[in-house]
Amino acid sequence: AGAAAPAPFRRGGLVVVTGGLGGLGTEICAHLLDAYDARLLVLGRTELPPEETPEAEADTTAGRRLAAYRALRARSEHVLYATADISRADEIRTALDKAADRWSLAPTAVLHLAGTFRQRPFLEQSVEDLAEVLAPKTAGTRALLDALGDAAEETPLIAFSSVNGTFGGAMVSAYAAANAHLDALARTARERGRSFTSIAWSLWDETGMSAGRGLAEPGRARGYRPIGRAEGVRSFVHALRLDRPHVLVGLDPARPRIRGALDAPARAATSLTAHTEPRTVKSPAPHDRYGTALPARELTRDRLPRTPDGAVDRVALQRADHPGTSPGGAPAGRTQQLVARVWCEVLGVDRVGPDENFFDLGGHSLLMARVHGALQAALDREFSMVDLFRHPTVATLAAFLTSLETPPSTTPDTPDTPRPPAADRAARRRAARSTGRRRR
Numbered sequence: 001a002g003a004a005a006p007a008p009f010r011r012g013g014l015v016v017v018t019g020g021l022g023g024l025g026t027e028i029c030a031h032l033l034d035a036y037d038a039r040l041l042v043l044g045r046t047e048l049p050p051e052e053t054p055e056a057e058a059d060t061t062a063g064r065r066l067a068a069y070r071a072l073r074a075r076s077e078h079v080l081y082a083t084a085d086i087s088r089a090d091e092i093r094t095a096l097d098k099a100a101d102r103w104s105l106a107p108t109a110v111l112h113l114a115g116t117f118r119q120r121p122f123l124e125q126s127v128e129d130l131a132e133v134l135a136p137k138t139a140g141t142r143a144l145l146d147a148l149g150d151a152a153e154e155t156p157l158i159a160f161s162s163v164n165g166t167f168g169g170a171m172v173s174a175y176a177a178a179n180a181h182l183d184a185l186a187r188t189a190r191e192r193g194r195s196f197t198s199i200a201w202s203l204w205d206e207t208g209m210s211a212g213r214g215l216a217e218p219g220r221a222r223g224y225r226p227i228g229r230a231e232g233v234r235s236f237v238h239a240l241r242l243d244r245p246h247v248l249v250g251l252d253p254a255r256p257r258i259r260g261a262l263d264a265p266a267r268a269a270t271s272l273t274a275h276t277e278p279r280t281v282k283s284p285a286p287h288d289r290y291g292t293a294l295p296a297r298e299l300t301r302d303r304l305p306r307t308p309d310g311a312v313d314r315v316a317l318q319r320a321d322h323p324g325t326s327p328g329g330a331p332a333g334r335t336q337q338l339v340a341r342v343w344c345e346v347l348g349v350d351r352v353g354p355d356e357n358f359f360d361l362g363g364h365s366l367l368m369a370r371v372h373g374a375l376q377a378a379l380d381r382e383f384s385m386v387d388l389f390r391h392p393t394v395a396t397l398a399a400f401l402t403s404l405e406t407p408p409s410t411t412p413d414t415p416d417t418p419r420p421p422a423a424d425r426a427a428r429r430r431a432a433r434s435t436g437r438r439r440r
Contacts, residue, residue, distance in 0.1 A: 005240070005241050005242070005243030006241075007237070007240055007241065008109050008156035008158070008195060008240060009032065009035075009036045009038065009108065009109055010036070010108045010109075011036050011037055012036070012037050012038070012039065013036070013038060013039065013105065013108030013109065014038070014039045014040075014041060014099060014103060014105040014106065014107050014108055015032055015036075015038045015039070015040055015041070015107070015108065015109045015110070015111060016041045016043065016096070016099075016107045016109070016110045016111070016144075017029055017032075017040055017041070017042050017043065017110075017111045017113065018043045018044070018086050018110075018111070018112050018113055018114040018136075018140070018144070019043075019044065019112075019113035019114035019115065019136075019160075020040065020042035020043070020044070020111070020113065021042060021044055021046075021064075021065040021068040021069055021081070022068075022113065023204065024113055024160065024204055024232065025042070025068075025113045026068045026071065026072065027229050027232060027233055028111065028113070028233065028236060029042065029072055029079070030071075030072065030075060031233050031236070031237075033072065033075050033076040033078070033079070034075070037076070037078070038078065039078045039080075039099070039103050039105060040072070040076075040078060040079045040080065041080050041082060041095060041096070041098075041099040041107075042069070042072075042079065042080065042081045042082070043081075043082055043083075043084045043086060043092065043095055043114075044065065044081065044082075044083065044084070044114075045083065045084065045085055045086065046061055046062050046065050046083070047062070047083045048062060048065060048066045048069060048081060048083075049062050049063065049066060051066075069081050078103075080098065080099055080102060082094075082095035082098055082099075086114045086135075086136055086140035086143060086144070087135045087136070087139040087140045087143050088143060089143040089144075089146040089147040090147075092143060092144060092147035093147045096147060096148075106151060107148065107151065107155050108155065108156075109155060109156045109157075109158065110144060110148070110155055110156070110157045110158070111158050111159075111160075112140070112141060112144060112157060112158070112159040112160065113159075113160045114136040114140055115136045115137060115160070115162075115175075115178070115179075116132055116133045116135070116136055116175070116178075117133075117172070117175055118132075118133050118172070118174065118175065119171040119172055120171065121170070121171065122170075122173040122174075125173075125174060129174070130174045133174035133175055133178055134174060134177065134178045134181070136178070137159075137161075137178035137179060137181060137182045138178060138181050138182075141157075141159065141182060141185060144157070145157070152194070153193075153194060154195075155195070156195040156196075156197070157189075157194075157195065157196045157197070158197045158199065158240065159182050159186065159196070159197070159198045159199070160199055160201065161179040161182045161183055161186075161198045161199060161200040161201070161246075162175065162176070162179045162200055162201060163200050163201065163202050163224055163248055163250065163251065164176040164179055165177075165178075165179030165180040165181075165182065165183050165200055166180070166183070166200060166248060167222075167257075167261070179200065182198050183198045183200060183246050185198075186198035186245040186246055187245045187246060189245070190245040196245060197239070197240060197243075197244070197245060197246075197247070198245060198246050198247075199236065199239045199240075199247050199249060200246065200247065200248045200249065201227065201232075201249050201250055202219060202224035202225055202226070202227060202249065202250025202251060203219050203224055203226055203227065203250070204226070204227050204228075204229065204232050205226035205227060205228055205229075220252070221255075222255070222257065223251055223252045223253075223254075223255030223257050223258035224250055224251065224252070225250045225251070225252050226250075227249070227250050235249045235250070256365055256368075256385060256386055256389050257364075257365050257389070259386060259389060260386070260388075260389020260390055260392065261389075331352070331353070331354050331394055331395075331398075332354065333398065335398040335401050335402050336354055336394055336395060336398040338375070338378055338379075338398075339375070339394050339397050339398050339401070340352050340354075340394050342371055342374045342375055342378070343358065343361070343363075343371065343394065345374070346363075346367050346370050346371050346374070347361050347362060347363060347367065349361065352394055353394065354393065354394045354395040354398075355393055355394070355395055356393060356394060357392045357393055358371075358388075358392045358393070359392060368385065368388055368389065369385065371388060372385045372388055375388075375401070379401065379404075381401075381404060383401075383404060387400060
């Protein structure tokens with residue numbers, strides 16, 4: 001709602017673009033050249049091969065980047081490519097000096113599109129693997145701000161993020177963490193008065209990082225709409241006119257996983273809420289529901305204990321009474337206990353607290369379907385599965401289920417007003433239907 005904000009680009013201004021020769025980058029750069037007659041400084045870590053050489057025509061990363069650069073140069077002469085490690089502020093400053101020598105302009109905006117996408121289970125990644133994926137979004141963003149110096153306060157920075165930063169992803173944990181960092185940095189910068197926008201995309205259809213990976217259909221199933229190139233450019237323009245620090249683009253609200261997240265009350269998802277301690281060899285390792293030994297002991301709680309100076313109180317953590325200690329105490333009332341028991345069976349955990357979130361415990365839509373069936377059978381009542389996504393904690397789901405109880409005067413959470421067993425209620429309904437048929 002409200003008036004649209006003006007675009008953060010000036011006609012004829014200098015725009016710095018990282019990752020500008022990738023699939024997304026070339027589309028956005030072409031838009032800036034056409035719509036604003038921009039001067040573009042494109043930064044990349046790949047050195048382009050010399051013209052008229054076999055390497056220039058090869059189907060390699062460098063060859064494809066050179067082809068993209070040629071296409072932009074054919075559109076406008078105001079395009080300069082510079083090789084720079086995006087995580088090194090000194091190399092970025094050298095590139096900025098080249099642009100200043102050519103156009104005598106300071107940057108009027110920065111587009112940070114660089115990123116590293118890699119699919120791999122978290123526990124199979126080395127520290128080096130994690131660092132490589134994190135670097136462009138974390139160290140790279142800070143290096144850009146450092147290179148701009150005092151001008152960073154006045155220069156709009158637009159970063160391309162991913163919906164994985166909000167919704168996670170089992171095979172892209174490092175990429176999700178890198179984008180979550182970027183999103184948080186944008187929000188913090190806005191709070192301090194700096195113009196910083198993080199646009200979190202679903203996936204551009206066969207463009208950029210998604211090209212050749214077959215991600216469209218799996219993404220669609222998760223609620224991530226594939227975005228065409230023209231759609232992407234229009235969405236980019238519209239996202240900037242919203243003038244918000246963090247915008248998600250390409251979500252499908254018809255999918256229960258997305259709809260549940262959008263309809264549920266907003267809750268903080270960036271605070272540290274879990275602590276994992278390696279077990280010693282002598283300690284008996286716990287087992288999951290399939291009999292597999294678990295390598296670590298995980299304690300989840302509302303807040304981590306702190307020392308007076310603000311550090312995590314590790315001594316207090318070691319005094320935790322039991323693996324699986326849950327925030328908010330034990331479930332209270334019959335309905336909360338029923339929900340907690342079903343969750344434990346489906347998720348394979350020992351206990352859950354009333355304020356714990358189903359999806360934070362490792363739940364997903366398939367497991368939620370099992371919860372839905374078990375609760376309908378236990379309560380002998382039908383309700384939409386979407387309602388479970390809207391009430392993702394034990395307490396809120398129990399309150400919702402309680403509100404469905406009839407007659408209104410009954411209080412299902414009170415042990416003094418037990419309902420007949422489900423089998424007895426089903427038998428009564430069959431008898432009533434049989435009587436009705438005989439009367440007809």
